[in-house]
Amino acid sequence: MADELNERSQNILEAIVEDYIASAEPVGSRAITRRHSFNLSPASVRNVMADLEEMGLLCSPHTSAGRIPTAKGFQYYIDTLLQVRDLSQQEKSKLRKSYRFSGMKLEDIMQEVGRVLSGLSKYTGLVMAPKFSSTVFRQIEFVRLSKGRLLVIYVSESGLVQNKVIDADPTLTDRHLEQIGNYLNRELNGLSIQEVRAKLSQELKEDRILYDQLKKQALSLSCAALQDEVENQIFVSGASLMLEQPEFASPQQIKRLIQTLESKKLLIELLDRSQSAQGVQIFIGSENTDINLDGYSLISSNFSSQKGAIGTLGVIGPVRMDYSQVIPIVDFTAQLVSRMLEREIE
Amino acid sequence: MADELNERSQNILEAIVEDYIASAEPVGSRAITRRHSFNLSPASVRNVMADLEEMGLLCSPHTSAGRIPTAKGFQYYIDTLLQVRDLSQQEKSKLRKSYRFSGMKLEDIMQEVGRVLSGLSKYTGLVMAPKFSSTVFRQIEFVRLSKGRLLVIYVSESGLVQNKVIDADPTLTDRHLEQIGNYLNRELNGLSIQEVRAKLSQELKEDRILYDQLKKQALSLSCAALQDEVENQIFVSGASLMLEQPEFASPQQIKRLIQTLESKKLLIELLDRSQSAQGVQIFIGSENTDINLDGYSLISSNFSSQKGAIGTLGVIGPVRMDYSQVIPIVDFTAQLVSRMLEREIE
DNA sequence: GTTAGCACTCGCCACAATAGAGTGCTAACA
DNA sequence: TGTTAGCACTCTATTGTGGCGAGTGCTAAC
Numbered sequence: 001m002a003d004e005l006n007e008r009s010q011n012i013l014e015a016i017v018e019d020y021i022a023s024a025e026p027v028g029s030r031a032i033t034r035r036h037s038f039n040l041s042p043a044s045v046r047n048v049m050a051d052l053e054e055m056g057l058l059c060s061p062h063t064s065a066g067r068i069p070t071a072k073g074f075q076y077y078i079d080t081l082l083q084v085r086d087l088s089q090q091e092k093s094k095l096r097k098s099y100r101f102s103g104m105k106l107e108d109i110m111q112e113v114g115r116v117l118s119g120l121s122k123y124t125g126l127v128m129a130p131k132f133s134s135t136v137f138r139q140i141e142f143v144r145l146s147k148g149r150l151l152v153i154y155v156s157e158s159g160l161v162q163n164k165v166i167d168a169d170p171t172l173t174d175r176h177l178e179q180i181g182n183y184l185n186r187e188l189n190g191l192s193i194q195e196v197r198a199k200l201s202q203e204l205k206e207d208r209i210l211y212d213q214l215k216k217q218a219l220s221l222s223c224a225a226l227q228d229e230v231e232n233q234i235f236v237s238g239a240s241l242m243l244e245q246p247e248f249a250s251p252q253q254i255k256r257l258i259q260t261l262e263s264k265k266l267l268i269e270l271l272d273r274s275q276s277a278q279g280v281q282i283f284i285g286s287e288n289t290d291i292n293l294d295g296y297s298l299i300s301s302n303f304s305s306q307k308g309a310i311g312t313l314g315v316i317g318p319v320r321m322d323y324s325q326v327i328p329i330v331d332f333t334a335q336l337v338s339r340m341l342e343r344e345i346e
Numbered sequence: 347m348a349d350e351l352n353e354r355s356q357n358i359l360e361a362i363v364e365d366y367i368a369s370a371e372p373v374g375s376r377a378i379t380r381r382h383s384f385n386l387s388p389a390s391v392r393n394v395m396a397d398l399e400e401m402g403l404l405c406s407p408h409t410s411a412g413r414i415p416t417a418k419g420f421q422y423y424i425d426t427l428l429q430v431r432d433l434s435q436q437e438k439s440k441l442r443k444s445y446r447f448s449g450m451k452l453e454d455i456m457q458e459v460g461r462v463l464s465g466l467s468k469y470t471g472l473v474m475a476p477k478f479s480s481t482v483f484r485q486i487e488f489v490r491l492s493k494g495r496l497l498v499i500y501v502s503e504s505g506l507v508q509n510k511v512i513d514a515d516p517t518l519t520d521r522h523l524e525q526i527g528n529y530l531n532r533e534l535n536g537l538s539i540q541e542v543r544a545k546l547s548q549e550l551k552e553d554r555i556l557y558d559q560l561k562k563q564a565l566s567l568s569c570a571a572l573q574d575e576v577e578n579q580i581f582v583s584g585a586s587l588m589l590e591q592p593e594f595a596s597p598q599q600i601k602r603l604i605q606t607l608e609s610k611k612l613l614i615e616l617l618d619r620s621q622s623a624q625g626v627q628i629f630i631g632s633e634n635t636d637i638n639l640d641g642y643s644l645i646s647s648n649f650s651s652q653k654g655a656i657g658t659l660g661v662i663g664p665v666r667m668d669y670s671q672v673i674p675i676v677d678f679t680a681q682l683v684s685r686m687l688e689r690e691i692e
Numbered sequence: 693g694t695t696a697g698c699a700c701t702c703g704c705c706a707c708a709a710t711a712g713a714g715t716g717c718t719a720a721c722a
Numbered sequence: 723t724g725t726t727a728g729c730a731c732t733c734t735a736t737t738g739t740g741g742c743g744a745g746t747g748c749t750a751a752c
Contacts, residue, residue: 145505155497239604389716408732410712410715
């Protein structure tokens with residue numbers, strides 16, 4: 001759409017966005033000519049600004065204030081003006097050292113990643129662990145809690161552990177359980193959960209299994225274990241850090257933020273979407289999108305092991321975020337975590 | 347100390363505390379005579395209030411405002427004036443119905459309890475899962491993640507699942523692992539983690555195990571698995587609900603709250619303390635205590651299974667909390683959860 | 693096409709004035 | 723002696739006012 005902006009307009013828009021990111025305050029025409037050395041007078045800048053406002057890239061809170069980039073303005077800035085620098089070797093190794101993953105289980109790692117992301121960015125870190133159904137089966141174990149109640153423990157290739165309580169036939173003996181476990185571990189090894197589900201429902205349909213009582217029980221147990229296990233684990237960290245940002249000066253704004261961060265459902269939906277894409281994703285909240293994130297931005301990226309377990313991590317903050325700083329951090333962290341998962345499973 | 351208050355003083359203190367709980371605003375002498383029908387004039391009430399202030403039970407924000415109970419005042423109110431009513435059968439069954447525990451694993455239950463506590467009280471719910479070391483051993487499983495890395499899964503009697511990644515001798519075969527697992531499950535069954543630890547260190551000391559390679563490996567693996575596993579799991583829910591309380595009208599106060607709720611370490615320490623006592627505990631934050639909870643109160647109670655796994659749940663809110671409403675809720679919820687854990691393990 | 697100049701708008705801040713709530717004290721009363 | 727009415731006083735919160743500063747849009751000159 002707006003690629004037809006001429007160079008001067010682009011420069012001015014860029015200057016406004018960057019000044020606004022730095023100051024959180026409306027940017028006036030004089031301030032721009034002072035801080036940046038375009039050879040232009042404030043009046044000329046004002047003309048351009050009026051144009052940009054008409055195009056919906058800027059807006060002014062009131063007549064006699066400076067301009068603020070709109071969501072659309074930020075979008076344009078990110079799409080065409082922003083130059084994301086790579087991290088220097090030094091920064092990379094510093095980031096690498098922030099993470100001490102050794103001897104940590106997956107959950108702790110996710111938590112830790114969120115903390116570091118938040119600490120580095122001064123915004124809020126989000127990490128969504130690999131989805132259950134995107135993982136690859138490694139092992140299943142049954143532990144009897146009481147006569148008719150079993151604890152099923154599922155371990156994925158990447159070391160993700162899920163457990164669930166299911167009801168089971170009370171007459172099942174421990175011996176049976178062990179056999180069932182062995183059978184399933186043999187049969188399902190190396191399949192993704194999706195494949196496992198397909199295989200199970202396939203076999204359950206076949207009549208002949210009716211004659212193999214044990215196999216039948218094995219199948220129905222594992223079916224129960226894998227059912228409804230959709231909930232994603234999400235880790236949110238560093239909300240209080242972000243409250244220092246000037247956009248959260250009023251109680252209402254803070255309340256809204258806390259509510260947003262507490263509604264895991266929304267966050268999961270959000271991170272879920274970015275999971276379909278590759279590389280760093282930027283989602284800018286505005287009233288127009290169906291997902292209610294007005295005023296916030298999300299920078300996210302996927303991480304994955306080669307075995308296909310995909311998780312998402314990112315940083316959520318005010319639209320006025322320091323994109324040039326946060327994007328490379330998110331990008332590199334995702335790479336780090338991916339590599340770490342690879343090494344973990346070898 | 348202050349039991350020497352005469353009846354009139356007690357009545358007036360009670361009235362002030364209760365009015366303050368209801369309104370969150372300083373209570374004046376006139377307001378009291380109007381709302382409560384002591385046969386006293388405001389002037390007389392003022393005299394009593396001056397006495398109470400001198401005793402440190404009340405304070406006034408400034409000369410021409412009403413009085414506010416101090417932390418000490420609240421403490422006195424709770425200790426000697428507050429009458430905790432029991433929940434009616436109706437309320438109890440309603441509370442019981444709020445919880446749908448069936449088919450939930452322990453973690454989800456804890457989460458759910460926090461949510462309900464927060465929803466009912468309008469404050470923030472805290473739940474600390476039973477401490478790892480207070481649980482009773484049920485089963486241990488080893489899952490190989492890579493050559494030298496094992497995932498250890500530990501299940502307690504109450505269905506608490508913990509897992510941890512440990513480094514192990516790369517030459518260990520799967521066959522060995524299985525034997526080790528069987529051996530440990532046989533040996534440690536029914537012991538508390540504390541007992542397990544004692545037993546392990548005892549046996550490791552004995553020289554003769556040096557000759558039994560397998561046993562030695564079993565012991566050192568389980569030692570590694572049980573080490574440093576101290577971190578308590580804590581679940582915090584409903585912060586945004588509490589932000590509606592008038593004490594959180596200013597950004598500073600909200601920030602402090604969020605910081606407090608984010609510092610799990612503090613919360614764990616807090617809940618840890620109340621774990622040593624029986625029944626409902628009330629902790630009132632003031633500058634005098636070593637734990638920095640100034641301005642907040644915690645109402646907590648333990649839950650446990652007979653097997654000794656003890657957890658703590660409670661509600662944290664402003665000192666001006668509706669104690670008469672929250673205490674029975676916390677109390678009964680703790681009973682419910684205990685009963686639930688019993689049934690779970692049968 | 694660019695710029696200087698100017699009138700105008702609007703939010704912000706400091707200040708004063710006012711109303712209201714509550715206190716402490718004193719003197720009168722039962 | 724305990725209680726109460728009355729009163730002067732204190733302090734906060736609110737409202738209104740005027741000036742300041744930053745920024746704009748328009749126009750006319752370069």
